[in-house]
Amino acid sequence: MKIALAQAKKAAAEDEVPVGAVVVKEGKILAKAHNLKEKKGMATRHAEIVAIERAAKKTGNWWLENCDIFVTLEPCAMCAGAMINSRIRKLYFGAWDPKYGCCGSIYDLPADKRFNHNFETEGGVMQAECAAELTQYFKRKRN
Numbered sequence: 419m420k421i422a423l424a425q426a427k428k429a430a431a432e433d434e435v436p437v438g439a440v441v442v443k444e445g446k447i448l449a450k451a452h453n454l455k456e457k458k459g460m461a462t463r464h465a466e467i468v469a470i471e472r473a474a475k476k477t478g479n480w481w482l483e484n485c486d487i488f489v490t491l492e493p494c495a496m497c498a499g500a501m502i503n504s505r506i507r508k509l510y511f512g513a514w515d516p517k518y519g520c521c522g523s524i525y526d527l528p529a530d531k532r533f534n535h536n537f538e539t540e541g542g543v544m545q546a547e548c549a550a551e552l553t554q555y556f557k558r559k560r561n
Contacts, residue, residue, distance in 0.1 A: 419512060419544045422488045425452040425465065426551050432457060436490070436551045439465035441473035443485045449473040465489065466497035470504050481505050490548040492519035492541060498527040502535050509539045512548025 425438025429452035440450045449472035454463035466489055474480045483505035492515040493501065501509060509521060509528065520527045521539045528537045 419488050419490070419510060419548070421447065421450055422465075422490050423512070423544065423547055423551065425450050426490045426548070429453045429465070430551065430555045436555045437465045439469035439487060439489045441469050441482065441485050441487050443473075443477075443482075448476050448482075448485065462496065464494070464497050466493055467500055470500050470506075474504065483507060486510065488543070490544075491515055491552065492521050492523055494518045495520040495525070495527060501537065502527065502533050505535050506537050508537055510543045511539070511541050512544050513552060514541055514545070 422438040422440045426436035429438060430436035434453040434456050438452045441448045449469045451465045451468035451472060453465050454468060455461060466487065469487065470482065473482055473485060481504065484507055486508045487501065487506050488510045490512040492511045492513065498520045511521065514523050516523050522541055528539050
């Protein structure tokens with residue numbers, strides 16, 4: 419999560435919402451990314467999506483079934499859906515997102531048995547640090 423948090427700080431320095439993501443397989447980092455929505459002018463350039471794409475490219479396979487992902491903020495529906503489709507094994511996330519979070523807050527897509535793939539989630543990992551990065555960013559934006 420420390421590496422994902424470093425990615426979030428990189429996003430903040432680029433005036434992006436500070437979210438970072440890291441895909442790991444067997445203890446090795448496959449990909450890391452941060453939000454690029456503003457830079458790319460694309461709503462789909464969330465840190466999770468970018469990291470999943472990079473990991474798939476590195477492995478040569480869109481199935482990431484033996485991979486875990488670390489994200490500084492609870493994923494939204496789009497990102498949780500991408501994790502389901504790419505067969506992520508486990509999600510670890512930092513701050514909870516009561517407005518958009520779909521991995522336990524407003525919905526729990528990874529646990530919905532109607533999908534063909536489910537994955538385990540663990541929220542609140544380095545929660546204080548991850549939440550503080552977001553809070554500081556939005557406080558600076560308002561000032």
